[in-house]
Amino acid sequence: xxxxxxxxxxxxxxxxxxxxxxxxxxxxxxxxxxxxxxxxxxxxxxxxxxxxxxxxxxxxxxxxxxxxxxxxxxxxxxxxxxxxxxxxxxxxxxxxxxxxxxxxxxxxxxxxxxxxxxxxxxxxxxxxxxxxxxxxxxxxxxxxxxxxxxxxxxxxxxxxxxxxxxxxxxxxxxxxxxxxxxxxxxxxxxxxxxxxxxxxxxxxxxxxxxxxx
Amino acid sequence: xxxxxxxxxxxxxxxxxxxxxxxxxxxxxxxxxxxxxxxxxxxxxxxxxxxxxxxxxxxxxxxxxxxxxx
Numbered sequence: 001x002x003x004x005x006x007x008x009x010x011x012x013x014x015x016x017x018x019x020x021x022x023x024x025x026x027x028x029x030x031x032x033x034x035x036x037x038x039x040x041x042x043x044x045x046x047x048x049x050x051x052x053x054x055x056x057x058x059x060x061x062x063x064x065x066x067x068x069x070x071x072x073x074x075x076x077x078x079x080x081x082x083x084x085x086x087x088x089x090x091x092x093x094x095x096x097x098x099x100x101x102x103x104x105x106x107x108x109x110x111x112x113x114x115x116x117x118x119x120x121x122x123x124x125x126x127x128x129x130x131x132x133x134x135x136x137x138x139x140x141x142x143x144x145x146x147x148x149x150x151x152x153x154x155x156x157x158x159x160x161x162x163x164x165x166x167x168x169x170x171x172x173x174x175x176x177x178x179x180x181x182x183x184x185x186x187x188x189x190x191x192x193x194x195x196x197x198x199x200x201x202x203x204x205x206x207x208x209x210x211x212x213x
Numbered sequence: 214x215x216x217x218x219x220x221x222x223x224x225x226x227x228x229x230x231x232x233x234x235x236x237x238x239x240x241x242x243x244x245x246x247x248x249x250x251x252x253x254x255x256x257x258x259x260x261x262x263x264x265x266x267x268x269x270x271x272x273x274x275x276x277x278x279x280x281x282x283x
Contacts, residue, residue, distance in 0.1 A: 045240075052236070053236045
């Protein structure tokens with residue numbers, strides 16, 4: 001059984017191998033699916049462009065004080081429906097910490113990794129129980145609400161959100177490229193000449209059997 | 214000076230659009246071609262188109278702001 005492939009206008013055939021696996025790998029890490037297919041140049045390009053955009057968005061959307069990548073988090077309730085995460089989750093593995101942090105926050109546990117990708121504390125919600133080694137004031141000072149994040153980061157909260165959203169959406173394009181190969185524009189069909197049409201009519205006339213009286 | 218023009222000239226945040234335009238142009242072009250040469254050529258074409266489109270929209274908004282304030 002031949003491997004899935006795609007013919008390109010330059011006569012080069014792109015071997016897609018297992019398209020579903022390639023698409024999954026591309027979603028997991030930008031460029032990994034293309035590396036699996038042997039399309040190394042595009043793998044490097046997607047890795048640098050998409051992951052670089054995502055990383056820059058994470059850098060803009062956080063700092064050492066409040067934690068990095070605070071613009072990538074998952075929260076879905078009446079107070080904050082984090083719709084941008086629907087775009088950011090176009091990146092698989094890089095957004096996994098946000099899912100872990102959301103799970104911990106939903107079960108009343110403190111965030112990990114210096115609040116990396118941690119959801120903001122709900123303004124009216126209960127605080128997670130502080131660890132015995134720290135006092136309540138220390139635990140409270142480390143939890144930031146969404147308003148605190150906006151005030152602290154100012155326009156960089158939105159900028160970081162935009163960068164990470166665009167990175168996620170670009171990775172969706174890369175996933176499709178890994179699954180189905182490049183999308184080429186079909187060349188326009190050559191226009192039929194009027195002279196060619198007349199020649200075809202004459203040939204059809206000559207081939208018609210003659211009717212005798 | 215027109216407020217919108219003054220804001221555009223003083224806002225350095227417009228520079229944040231540059232890496233976005235580069236990334237979007239390269240990734241989109243890479244989904245349309247397989248060889249690096251056509252990818253880069255198409256990416257330049259798309260990047261110029263995006264910047265031109267933004268400039269046209271800016272000019273339209275500037276004209277509308279002038280028309281409203283006059």
